[in-house]
Amino acid sequence: MRVGARARRGRGAIAVTRVLVVDDQDLTRAGLAALLRTAPDITEVGEVSDGEAAVEATVRERWDVVLMDIRMPGMSGVAATEEILQKVPDPPRVVVLTTFDIDEYVYSALRAGAAGFLLKDTSPGRLIEAVGVVARGEMLLAPAVTRRLVETYTRRPSAAVDPAALSELTAREKEVLRLVGLGIDNSAVARRLHVTEGTVKTHLHRLMGKLSLSSRAQAVVMAYESGLVVPGQAG
Incomplete structure (x- = not known):
C-alpha cells in the first residue's frame, strides 16, 4: 500500500484536481494512476490498496475525487464510501469502479452518496473526462442507467x-x-x-x-x- 501522491501540472491546466485511486489489484491500481497522471488538469494522484486505507487517506489529506474499487477484501468500497462521506467534513466525490453496470454493490454505493460509477473497461479518455465531470459537482451516470439500476433493486419489498x-x-x-x-x-x-x-x-x-x-x-x-x-x- 502507498499513498504515493505525485504532482503533475500540465500546460493550460484550468483546475486543481487531486485524485485518490483505491483498488486491491496492484496492476489495475497502478495502471489507473499512471493514466490519470497524464491528464493536464489532474495535479496529484494517490494510491491505496484497501477500504481502510482509503478512509485514513481522506481523513488525513484533501482529495477532490476518489476512484473506489467496489469489491475488495476487508472493508468493501461501499463501506469505505459511507465512512468517507460521514467522517470527512468536506468529503471528496466518490466514483465507484465495477465490472458490471447492474450490480447491487453499485446500488448500495449510490444510496450511500457516491457521485456515480464507472465500468472497469472504460476507455482512457472517458476515465479522464469522468474525473473532470465529478470534480465539477456533476453526477456521473446516464439517467437511463440510473433508472435501470434503481428499478432492479427497489422492486424488493425491503427497499x-x-x-x-x-x-x-x-x-x-x-x-x-x-x-x-x-x-x-x-x-x-x-x-x-x-x-x-x-x-x-x-x-x-x-x-x-x-x-x-x-x-x-x-x-x-x-x-x-x-x-x-x-x-x-x-x-
Missing part, C-alpha cells in the same frame, strides 16, 4: 421507506424530487414546472438538506424507495 420521510417537503419539492427520480435534468424540470433552472436548483438543494441527502444519485434512489416514482414509470 421501501416510510412515507413520513417526505413529510418535511413542500408540494413543489416533492414534485422536483419525483422528476429528478425519473432521470430528468434540471433544465427540463424547469421547463415542465415553468420556473427558472436556478429555482429548480434551489428546490433540489433544500429537499436534499431536509432528507439528509448528499448527492443527486441519492435523491433518485429516495424518489423510488419512497414511492414518488414507480419502477417502469415513464418520464
Whole structure:
C-alpha cells in the first residue's frame, strides 16, 4: 500500500484536481494512476490498496475525487464510501469502479452518496473526462442507467421507506424530487414546472438538506424507495 501522491501540472491546466485511486489489484491500481497522471488538469494522484486505507487517506489529506474499487477484501468500497462521506467534513466525490453496470454493490454505493460509477473497461479518455465531470459537482451516470439500476433493486419489498420521510417537503419539492427520480435534468424540470433552472436548483438543494441527502444519485434512489416514482414509470 502507498499513498504515493505525485504532482503533475500540465500546460493550460484550468483546475486543481487531486485524485485518490483505491483498488486491491496492484496492476489495475497502478495502471489507473499512471493514466490519470497524464491528464493536464489532474495535479496529484494517490494510491491505496484497501477500504481502510482509503478512509485514513481522506481523513488525513484533501482529495477532490476518489476512484473506489467496489469489491475488495476487508472493508468493501461501499463501506469505505459511507465512512468517507460521514467522517470527512468536506468529503471528496466518490466514483465507484465495477465490472458490471447492474450490480447491487453499485446500488448500495449510490444510496450511500457516491457521485456515480464507472465500468472497469472504460476507455482512457472517458476515465479522464469522468474525473473532470465529478470534480465539477456533476453526477456521473446516464439517467437511463440510473433508472435501470434503481428499478432492479427497489422492486424488493425491503427497499421501501416510510412515507413520513417526505413529510418535511413542500408540494413543489416533492414534485422536483419525483422528476429528478425519473432521470430528468434540471433544465427540463424547469421547463415542465415553468420556473427558472436556478429555482429548480434551489428546490433540489433544500429537499436534499431536509432528507439528509448528499448527492443527486441519492435523491433518485429516495424518489423510488419512497414511492414518488414507480419502477417502469415513464418520464
